[in-house]
Amino acid sequence: MDTYLETQRLALRRFTADDADLLIELDSDPAVMRYLTGGHPTPPETVRERHLPNILAGYEKWGGDLGVFAAHEKDGGAFVGWFILRPEPEGPPDEVELGYRLRQAAWGKGYATEGSRALLGKAFTELGVRRVWAETMSVNHGSRNIMAKLHMTLADTIPTPPDMERAEGSEHGGVRYEITKEQWEQRALIQRLGPAHCPRPSHAPPAFRPPSQPACPAASR
Numbered sequence: 724m725d726t727y728l729e730t731q732r733l734a735l736r737r738f739t740a741d742d743a744d745l746l747i748e749l750d751s752d753p754a755v756m757r758y759l760t761g762g763h764p765t766p767p768e769t770v771r772e773r774h775l776p777n778i779l780a781g782y783e784k785w786g787g788d789l790g791v792f793a794a795h796e797k798d799g800g801a802f803v804g805w806f807i808l809r810p811e812p813e814g815p816p817d818e819v820e821l822g823y824r825l826r827q828a829a830w831g832k833g834y835a836t837e838g839s840r841a842l843l844g845k846a847f848t849e850l851g852v853r854r855v856w857a858e859t860m861s862v863n864h865g866s867r868n869i870m871a872k873l874h875m876t877l878a879d880t881i882p883t884p885p886d887m888e889r890a891e892g893s894e895h896g897g898v899r900y901e902i903t904k905e906q907w908e909q910r911a912l913i914q915r916l917g918p919a920h921c922p923r924p925s926h927a928p929p930a931f932r933p934p935s936q937p938a939c940p941a942a943s944r
């Protein structure tokens with residue numbers, strides 16, 4: 724396997740021209756497509772003629788470092804779904820989108836958080852990325868929970884993209900979350916060394932922070 728990244732339980736690899744059936748099967752589950760198309764499957768010919776060729780072209784464009792990556796369980800090899808880590812087609816290469824779409828059988832095991840966390844680490848430590856952003860429908864609480872667990876912060880609300888108007892809750896629009904390299908490094912430090920390394924308001928010296936008040940509440944999730 725052409726491994727791109729490993730986590731404790733997942734192996735991420737680049738897709739190949741033989742993977743259309745995996746993508747077609749993933750997009751054929753109405754539950755998976757609920758907040759994307761309102762449950763409608765992606766037509767197989769769209770996967771074969773547009774989506775998969777675009778994914779493969781992305782590896783050429785970004786030297787295999789960025790793009791869409793298939794995720795498999797390390798134990799047994801089952802296909803779990805995919806993760807995205809890539810810039811906008813015409814956007815700056817150091818600002819990348821994070822995304823995920825997993826098979827229903829893989830939900831609720833922490834896989835999306837685990838894969839995304841590892842991708843953030845790779846983006847900021849190996850790939851020269853400066854900012855990672857992620858977008859989802861406002862009502863997609865599963866997806867928003869992952870962004871919050873990654874310590875991404877809500878940066879903006881966004882209009883529903885025209886191709887997602889059939890999605891459930893599309894009338895509520897979408898949300899954009901972001902994390903910068905500096906924020907990620909700060910979180911990594913807190914994780915390693917404890918909450919004493921939380922950013923503090925300059926007017927509040929450490930000695931005067933009430934002990935009962937968590938110094939850095941988001942870091943505990």
Ligand SMILES: CC(C)(COP(=O)(O)OP(=O)(O)OC[C@H]1O[C@@H](n2cnc3c(N)ncnc32)[C@H](O)[C@@H]1OP(=O)(O)O)[C@@H](O)C(=O)NCCC(=O)NCCS
Pocket residue numbers: 754755756758804822823824825826829830831832833834835836837858859860863864865866868869872
């Ligand atoms: C959204 C999705 C990726 C979540 O994957 P997952 O592997 O189940 O996510 P995790 O297990 O890492 O869960 C992350 C957190 O979100 C919570 N969560 C997951 N699904 C949830 C839901 N439907 N509602 C509320 N919270 C949810 C989990 O409980 C977990 O929080 P916790 O660890 O504090 O309990 C998966 O459901 C999916 O692929 N959905 C279809 C495609 C999609 O909507 N992609 C996102 C579009 S932007």
